[in-house]
Amino acid sequence: MHIQDQVFHEDHRMHTHQADPFFSARLSYYFQVMQEGAAAHAMLRGSGNPDLEKDGKLWVLSRIRMRISRYLTWPENFRLSTWIHPPQRLIAPREAMAVDASGDVLFRSLAYWVIIDQESRRPVRADTYLEHLGLSDKRDHWDVESLAKVPSISEDAPVVFYEPQVQYRDMDSIRHINNISYLEWMLESMDPDFRDCWKASKVEINFLAESFLSDSLKVASSRISETVWLYSVMKDSPEGDVETCRAKITWKPRECMV
Numbered sequence: 001m002h003i004q005d006q007v008f009h010e011d012h013r014m015h016t017h018q019a020d021p022f023f024s025a026r027l028s029y030y031f032q033v034m035q036e037g038a039a040a041h042a043m044l045r046g047s048g049n050p051d052l053e054k055d056g057k058l059w060v061l062s063r064i065r066m067r068i069s070r071y072l073t074w075p076e077n078f079r080l081s082t083w084i085h086p087p088q089r090l091i092a093p094r095e096a097m098a099v100d101a102s103g104d105v106l107f108r109s110l111a112y113w114v115i116i117d118q119e120s121r122r123p124v125r126a127d128t129y130l131e132h133l134g135l136s137d138k139r140d141h142w143d144v145e146s147l148a149k150v151p152s153i154s155e156d157a158p159v160v161f162y163e164p165q166v167q168y169r170d171m172d173s174i175r176h177i178n179n180i181s182y183l184e185w186m187l188e189s190m191d192p193d194f195r196d197c198w199k200a201s202k203v204e205i206n207f208l209a210e211s212f213l214s215d216s217l218k219v220a221s222s223r224i225s226e227t228v229w230l231y232s233v234m235k236d237s238p239e240g241d242v243e244t245c246r247a248k249i250t251w252k253p254r255e256c257m258v
Helices: 027-044 049-053 127-133 179-188 192-197
Strands: 002-004 007-013 057-068 077-084 092-100 105-117 160-162 198-207 217-223 228-235 242-253
Touching (some): 027 057, 027 077, 027 105, 049 057, 179 242
Antiparallel strands (some): 198 242
């Protein structure tokens, strides 16, 4: 791994445990790589969560959009690059891009990260920490399209419910449920026959509230067109269901994503 012109780069090789039954990269693997790149970039600049915890602060993910052009086939090599944009009020936008050995794009993502106070769990300004990361002089690779709010599932839409079992492995260093677990639960809520024939080409997720190991969760999924599904993850509370995140996934036939 290295940083050049304020852009973090790291080379990877896909392993079998990161592949689906067809030796194609799992969607969650792309999200893991994106998240690991962000963490490593911040760590190398002294602005990772271990550094922020000393000041009583933490990085958390607020929104993300990922567009997938192609899924790796085991055991391909690829390179991940990630960089930041200027802050937007309390938001720290971060892009990531993965390219294969030929230089063709596998995926691009734009994420809104925020820093929260460890006690109040409220957002605070990220300017000081972003100064450590720095801005790249190459501006033509910025994604200027803002991240939109994902629509909620209509009350009259047909819905399938799935109740995941929250486990210790779902918890991250912040002691809340990691964003990748939400994504995996959404995928697990779907018919395996559909998953055999379709792969996600665009994923948009809004994270709305934290959930923890002791929470009871359920996932609602609804197909709103031939290729688009909406998802909502909710947790039980004394006041009723609290939505912790919602997502919109656009799907393409598996053979189109090779």
